Amino acid sequence: MNNSREIKSRIKSVGNIFKVTKAMGAIAASRMRKAQMQTFNARPYIQRSMEILAFLRFYGFRAEQFPLISEREVKKIGVILITPDKGLSGALIPNLLKTALNFKQDEEKKGKKPSFIVIGKKGESFLKRIKAEILAIFPDKSVWKLTDVSPIHKLIMSSFLAGEFDLVTVIYSNFISPLRQEAIVRPILPLTQDNLEKLLETRRLDEILHKTKYPLLYQVEPKVDIIIKELIPHLIKTGLYYLLLETKASEYSARMLAMENARKNADELIKDLVFNYNQIRQASITNQIAEIVGGKAAIEE
Incomplete structure (x- = not known):
């Protein structure tokens, strides 16, 4: 030249681009700190709630009595794909979409066709492009609240209980640190012991039961089955909320680094x-x- x-x-x-990227990076850093704080604050609540369910297994109830925790033969799979609405977030979105594509292809090889519930425009456009079956589309939020999860929660609960799904998994971005995020496939329904361990990110529930602050035996009122019927839907809703927070913290971290x-x-x-x-x-x-x-x-x- x-x-x-x-x-x-x-x-x-180029100077104008410099100013824009600097401003966008500062905004992403501010939002990342808030999302990170939300995620860290939610973790202890989610973990303790899951531990309570783990303890209730010692009270002699049969999992078959409760469809939400009873394992069944998997023929139909529901997949919740969580993606941002906006780009400029480095490898975050490609990693999520690649994970979704690999999961879809792997299940189709087994003779199963996953149905997707997609959150975010990036996931929506990708699934339409690969001609995946989309059951429902929900917009992404800049800040997620527990009440925002209700429509998604109601849909997966009704679909699972009606037998439309035998397994519900979530593809999301796990926030490890501001410099590292990882696309994860996590089953949330049914809430079996294996799936519970995956949500708690530990190898064995025995480790929790021996290290927890709660005593092994405590009084349960009015009845174990009543508590479980109330507890499990709430756990699934808060668990999904937590995964949305993880993805949002990952998004802002990735955007901050990209900018x-x-x-x-x-x-x-x-x-x-x-x-x-x-x-x-x-x-x-x-x-x-x-x-x-x-x-x-x-x-x-």
């Missing part, structure tokens, strides 16, 4: 363009001086 005017225009446009990288790249590009501009300007000035000196010498001759 040897045109100084063109380089100046390029410097100005930081874009800002650094813009800064480096501006430095290179300024250097090139100064070189061209210096060469132009040198040529002008040479012409003046040459002209003066010609006049004197």
